[in-house]
Amino acid sequence: MTTRFDARFETVEAAVDIGPFNSREEAEKFGVTRENEQVRFAGVAARGRVEAFDATIALLKRVQSSSLDAGRRHGVVNRLLAGEKFGFIHDETGRSWFFSRTDLSSEVESAIRAGDTVSFTGSIHPHPNKDYPQAFSVKITEAP
Numbered sequence: 040m041t042t043r044f045d046a047r048f049e050t051v052e053a054a055v056d057i058g059p060f061n062s063r064e065e066a067e068k069f070g071v072t073r074e075n076e077q078v079r080f081a082g083v084a085a086r087g088r089v090e091a092f093d094a095t096i097a098l099l100k101r102v103q104s105s106s107l108d109a110g111r112r113h114g115v116v117n118r119l120l121a122g123e124k125f126g127f128i129h130d131e132t133g134r135s136w137f138f139s140r141t142d143l144s145s146e147v148e149s150a151i152r153a154g155d156t157v158s159f160t161g162s163i164h165p166h167p168n169k170d171y172p173q174a175f176s177v178k179i180t181e182a183p
Contacts, residue, residue, distance in 0.1 A: 046070035047081040049162050051110045056084055076142075076175050079162050111158040112136075113180070119153045128157060128174050136161060137171040147177060156180050 044066040045058030060066035063083050070080035112130050119126035128136040136159065140148055151157070159174040166173065 042085065045084045046073075047084045048073075049079045049081045049164060050077060051160055051162060054081065079164070079166070081162075081164060082167075111160055111176075111178075112174075113156070113158050116151060116153050116155045116157060119151065126151070126153075127171070128159065128177070134163065135171050136174040137169070138174040138177050142175055143177055147179060151177070151179060 043059035043061065044063050045056035046060065046066045046069045048055050048057065048070065057069070058066060060069065066083045070083070074080040114128040114130035114136065117127055117129040117135075124140050126138055126140070128138060130136060138159070143151065156179070157177050158180050159177045161172055161174045163172050165171055
């Protein structure tokens, strides 16, 4: 029996396998070329189920947009040094998150400081070869 492979994608709310692909390399190439801020390529999995990529992504985006703040995480900026292009957020569970200044809106980028309470989105799984998960859509919030 020939082994088939799926590309695995994750959002804050769900994980989805797309395939089948005839080789691990083919599945990985598909995943890497379709990863974006909303959908993270999580790797290659042994054969699961067949789903149309565009329909799956559309469904995941609808779920994300309908949940509004429900899918957002909360934390405190615990490292942000002048001149650095990145910072770190410590969330309510104790996990550290990396964020890039280039991903911040100009309003947030000019106002954010260490100690600020923030909300953000992101998958808890770091990108391959990274130590920390990445925070996106960082917003400064009122302290709870």
